[in-house]
Amino acid sequence: MRPGTMLQERVVAICRQALAQGRERRLAVHTPAQWRSWQALVLDAVRAPFPPALFDRSSDVEAKTVSTQDFADFRLENVVFASLPGWEVNASVYLPRAPGAYPGVVCPTGHSDKTGPSYQQPAQVLARGGYIAVSFDPPGCSGELAHLNDHFTNGLVGYLTGFWSQTHFVLDALRCLDYLQTRRDVDHTAGLSITGV
DSSP states (O other): OGGHHHHHHHHHHHHHHHHHHHHHHTTOOSSSHHHHHHHHHHHHHHHTTTTGGOOOSOOOOOEEEEEEEEESSSSEEEEEEEEEEEEEEEEEEEESSSOOOBOEEEEOOSOTTSHHHHHHHHHHHHHHOOEEEEOOOOOTTTTTTTTOOOHHHHHHTTTTOOOOOOHHHHHHHHHHHHHHHOOOBBTTTTOOOOOOO
């Protein structure tokens, strides 16, 4: 190992080893009982670093429509709703042009706002293809959010309470799924989905 990259190479080696072990475990799943056991392990691993409040989303989603706009081949609604009391999610909802019930998909963004072409274009393609797509700003990446509603600021402070910056990213995505469940124009028969970045 080169001295300047020792830490990086070590982290990459650990990640590769973990990925290989995960692949072996997945390939060993052959029965419904094995699947349920593996699923429980994965869910426990995902939930472990987050505070339990993240997964208690029993409160209602009360969305406020900020603006609407019609385009030639899709419609757009901008909405705001809370993921936690006082913590706002700023979302754009891309809808097919014709009214009706459509499957719902959440399109998260990275560390920039949802107005970038790499985030708008996939949501527009989904809307043109017959989906209702919700794209949302990450905490602290939009001027439409409340003061200090920012993962860079509150993410550091949150370590004292168990809420770290990723808590807000994950919670906001989960609340977007909850929001889709409140819409009458979303077809829930096949469930909801979420894209990658």
